[in-house]
Amino acid sequence: MFEFFPGDHVRSSSVNLALMAGGSLADIGRWLGPLRDTPEAGLDAWAAAWAGMAHQQEALAAGDVRAGYLAAAGRRYLRASVYHATAQRQIPPGPTKSESYAASLQAFGNAMDCGALPLVRVHVDSPDGTLPGYLIAPDAADPRPVVIVYGGLDLTKEMLYATVGAAFARRGITCLVIDTPGTGELIRLRGVPSRPDYEVPTAAIIDHLQARHDVDARHVAVLGVSFGGYYAARSAAFEPRVSACVSWAGSWDCGALWRRRWDEAEAEPTSWFLPWVTGTGTIEEALERLELWTLADVWPRVTQPLLIVHGENDREIPVADARRAFEAAGSADKRLHVFAAAGGGAEHIQSDDPAPALDLIAEWLSLRMPVLPEPPVPALA
Template sequence: MFEFFPGDHVRSSSVNLALMAGGSLADLGRWLGPLRDAPGADLDAWAAAWAGMAHQQEALAAADAAAGYLAAASRRYLRASVYHAAGQRQIPPGPTKSESYAASLQAFGNALDCGVLPLVRIHVDSPDGTLPGYLIAPDASSPRPVVIVYGGLDLTKEMLYATVGDTFARRGITCLVIDTPGTGELIRLRGVPSRPDYEVPTAAIIDHLRTRHDVDARHVAVLGVSFGGYYAARSAAFEPRVSACVSWAGSWDCGALWRRRWDEGSGEEPTRWFLPWVTGTGTVQEALERLKLWTLADVWPRVRQPLLIVHGEDDREIPVADARRAFEAAGSADKRLRVFTREDGGAEHIQSDDPGPTLDLIADWLSSRLPALPGSPVPAFA
């Protein structure tokens, strides 16, 4: 994988996520280049570089908007939102993290105000409070099937939109990016941690979708990115209204995985605060104990919907062996495991080294399992 910070997987992963979501390598080089020889623990310099990068885009966007170039302004505001969000990933909870996240939301709101992003804001009532999200709808005369996209441990709905864009809409599928327990607004603004029984928020979302007239909630797929692959599989196993499932990184036993990583000494500094934060516990050891509930070992046989698992051969977050175990255990008659190799490109976690082909593959697969637009050809991919 391309490592902007050679030998520093944690910081490099933030760079690659920003690139996945439309960031500019030129921007990243100008602003982060001076940090290549700085210690990874210099969080003040890290936060300042990402903030400076984002503020530069915001200034350029404001100038474009004043000149009437709204599409150009919207793109720059969206990029600024990505930079703010990517920069706060390594920052522990506190004023700096909160300010960066608020700036990300503001920049995204500015992009929406330009009037060119095809998004509809929605708010879903759930046992965890309101779940905020955005619908990305295709240009269609009738309600279309829906794919709910779940981020992992540190992706927000804004980052998800910047990553998937209109990929599903172009295939006649409405896409919902949404903040749920442990992600986005819920964890950052309301302190709502993740939960192992993710069928609960999924059920609430489907309940909401069934009240709407602009989607076909008889056909709802779930797509989970990274740790979200757990959320998707768990939802499919226990929510019968899910029509198809995609795990973009195949999970097996998250508790055992994190325990092994910690015991082997791969628990970098962010893990010390991140795991307790996301799980709603006080210490790493308490978090590791609670994470035992996040296992799919006995759950995968309950997944019987059409299933696609996509994984990277060299994934350093979730071993490819976990994806293979998940695939073998899944109860689906229609299931496929796609492992990307170094030769294919996309061998890293969530194909961060080459995500485009994977995203198109997922969208093609889903469009062949969900009803197509009238008159539209169904992709041959199977």
């Protein structure tokens, strides 16, 4: 993996995620370069560098707006949204995190106001309250199948959009990026933690889709990114209306995985994170609650077409977990694709080379999701 901060996997992975979502290496080099020479610099310096990067893009975008260059302004605002979102990822809950997240939402809204993002806002009623999201629709006269995209433990719908863009729409599939329990607005603005039974929000989302006239909700796939792979698999196992499942990083037993990472001190730099996402008070309570996030007995219930995409050198979820998941899955139509280091994309969610993985996922789904209207059933004589 490209390590902007040599030997610092946590900060380097955040850089790669920002690049994956459309960030500029030139911007990152200018604003984060000084931090490489000051390893003692803390979270305040980290947040300030990303904020400066974002504010610069916003100032340039404002100039584009004054000149009438709305498409250019929209792209800059979207990049600023990514930078603000990256600033808050490693910051514990508090004023700095809240300000960075609010700034990310504002910049994304500015991009939408410029008409640069072909999105439709949606609000889904659910047992956890309203779930906000964006529909990315193909340019088609008729309703198309839908893929619901779930982020992992720290992605937002805005970052998801910046990552997947129009990859599915180009192939005739409507895409829904959405904040759900433990992610985005729900955890940051309303304090709604994650939940192990993710079929509950998935059912609410499909109910909403079935009530719409601009999508074909007879065919709804789920795609989970990173630990969202758990959400996708769990949804497919217990929500029969899911027609296909993609785990972009194959999950097996999140509780056991995080227990190991904590015991080996891998998770200590973000010790606040697990209690925050799980709605618990201490790290030990969080680890105990995470024992419910296991797919060991769930994968056999997944019978829909299944794709698991993983990296050979994944340092977040071991590739062995993806192989166990693949073997246990009950799907007759299933594929495991492991990106190897020699060809690129070997890191977690292929953050070192994401385009081939996204193309693979979109192409695989397009072959399993009917994109043409089905003929009407003839009436009985």
